[in-house]
Amino acid sequence: MDVAQALVMAMQTWGMIGAVVALVFLVIGIDRIDEDARGAYIFRPLLIPGVLLIWPLVLWRWWQIETERAAWAARYRPVRASYGLAVVLMSVGIVVIVITGLSVRQTWPADIAPVQLTEGAGQ
Amino acid sequence: MSVKYIPVQWNPNKWLYDIVMLAAVAAFLWVFLYVTPEVLSHERAINPQIHNARAFGACAFMMLTVILCIGPAARLDKRFLPLLYNRRHFGVMTTFVAITHSGYILNWYFNFSSSDKYVGLLYANSSFGQIAGFPFEIFGIFALVCLMILAATSHDFWLKFLTPPIWKRLHYLIYAAYFSVAAHVSLGILQDQQNHVFTVMFMAGAAAVIVLHIAAWMADRAEAAAKDGAWxxxxxxxxxxxxxxxxxxxxxxxxxxxxxxxxxxxxxxxxxxxxxxxxxxxxxxxxxxxxxxxxxxxxxxxxxxxxxxxxxxxxxxxxxxxxxxxxxxxxxxxxxxxxxxxxxxxxxxxxxxxxxx
Known part of the structure; x- marks a missing residue:
């Protein structure tokens, strides 16, 4: 129970930090780093769930754009190289997990009449 | 294309795409719930919540399967490109269907105790040391989080902000999510399946995704690269x-x-x-x-x-x-x-x- 509670609390904390980041980024940051966002406000609430979920990435990119650290060419380099790895890992994983799942399947004794094992606590 | 961002970019083609998609989702749920209970062996569902949870879960799996087939199919045959056109709306809809599935589960199995239902979900089964009876919910939670990240970052702003390569890497989570869904199904509902129709549907869907992606990857590899440095x-x-x-x-x-x-x-x-x-x-x-x-x-x-x-x-x-x-x-x-x-x-x-x- 302690671990489960800690995980839920960690998720809540993550979300609260994300809410603060979302507030600052969507009110101040987005106008500084994206000219297409200036004067456009209706779409901003749509971005809140994304900031809540990946706020560390948002902060990193915000910092990268502000400091102009990203090389322009990287923007036009599709990530095809890792596609094969992703596909092979997914495919092998699915085959293994399906075989594993089928191998531990149990036959349910549906036709057997119920048997009372004890007389029960109330008798 | 951008100039100023708007919430959702719709045009007649996207409207048509979304209408067809929503109609297909509604048809799937209707067939699952009311037409084929005996075929899919859920004619004796315990109550409407479980019945609906299964319908939305199966629907989310089928939608995810179709989404994952569209990309490699379009790479292998350009006639599938129109399906790729508005795939992000398809993905967002899939996430909503998956959230509905998890909502029915949470609000039925974990909602009637003094403890928090999210704590209950994580605490109810902790048999991580065995395969039979493994807490398959954990795979569903992971897949749902992945789908939520993908849906939440589907607006064009995210593409420009993260840059397409980073956005694409983030969206490679779809492969981890699909594996996780396969594990969720294999160690979950498949363990209790008396009728094999759903088992066959599940395996055929997963096989289609694997075959198409491997074929697209092989076709990609076959293209020869030019010599380094030279024209x-x-x-x-x-x-x-x-x-x-x-x-x-x-x-x-x-x-x-x-x-x-x-x-x-x-x-x-x-x-x-x-x-x-x-x-x-x-x-x-x-x-x-x-x-x-x-x-x-x-x-x-x-x-x-x-x-x-x-x-x-x-x-x-x-x-x-x-x-x-x-x-x-x-x-x-x-x-x-x-x-x-x-x-x-x-x-x-x-x-x-x-x-x-």
Whole structure:
């Protein structure tokens, strides 16, 4: 129970930090780093769930754009190289997990009449 | 294309796409819930919550399967490209269906105790040391978180902000999510399945995803890369068609699209600035090439979108050596104008000896 509670609390904390980041980024940051966002406000609430979920990435990119650290060419380099790895890992994983799942399947004794094992606590 | 962001970019084609998608989802749920309970062995569902949870779970799996088939199918056969056009709406809808599935589960199995239902979900089964009875919920939670990240970052703002390569890497989570869904199903509902129809549907769907992706990957690998450092060969002079491109793969792995427009050659990056779609598969109309994925347009001489749009892609230098068109592997900064190179007339093929023309 302690671990489960800690995980839920960690998720809540993550979300609260994300809410603060979302507030600052969507009110101040987005106008500084994206000219297409200036004067456009209706779409901003749509971005809140994304900031809540990946706020560390948002902060990193915000910092990268502000400091102009990203090389322009990287923007036009599709990530095809890792596609094969992703596909092979997914495919092998699915085959293994399906075989594993089928191998531990149990036959349910549906036709057997119920048997009372004890007389029960109330008798 | 951007100028100012709006919440959702709809047009008649996207409306049609979304209507067909929603109708298909409604039809699936109706068939699952009311037409085929005996076929799918849930004719004795304990209560409506469980019945609905199974319907939405099965629907989410089928939607995810279709989404994952669209990408490689479009790479292998261009007739599937229209399905790719609005796939992000499809993905967002899938996430809502998956959230509905998890809502029915949470609000039935974990909702009637003094403890928090989310704590209950994580605490109820902790048999991580065994396969039979493994807490399969954990795979569902992971897949749902992945789908929520993908849906929440589907707006065009995220593409520009994160850049297409980072956005694409983030969206590779779809593969982890699909594996996780397969594990969720294999160690979950499949353990309790008396009727094999759903088992067969599940395995056929997963097999289709695997086969299509492996085939697309193999086709991608088959394309030969150019020699490092040197001008890269693109195609012979006679192979070019007015208004269309030939695509060259550089040693770096980058792709260049070389177009023939009004008898002259121009080269730009094959990766669209929007989502790295294959520009070289688009056709030129009025000096502009249109990306086949989402309709972004560029002037092939400068790599710039027409005003008022601001997207830019890198350009490349082109030369003609004898009968071969070549491109220099060093890209110019996005939006750099490059003077188009006239394409010489292809040399007529000499008739072989003994053959009369």
């Amino acid at each position: 890269a060969e693109v195609a012979r002079v006679g192979d070019f068609r007015e208004g269309y491109a030939k695509i060259a793969k550089l040693a770096s792995g980058d792709r260049v699209a070389v177009y023939l427009m009004e008898g002259k050659l121009s080269a730009i990056s094959n990766a669209c600035a929007h989502q790295n779609g294959p520009l070289g598969e688009g056709k030129i109309i009025d000096c502009l090439v249109t990306c086949p994925w989402h309709g972004f347009q560029y002037d092939v001489r400068s790599g710039r979108s027409p005003a008022p749009f601001t997207e830019k892609v890198p350009t490349y230098r082109v030369r003609v050596m004898g009968d071969m068109v070549e491109v220099h592997p060093d890209a110019n900064p996005p939006g750099t104008y490059v003077e188009p190179v006239p394409l010489p007339e292809p040399e007529p093929e000499l008739p072989e000896e003994g053959v009369t023309t």
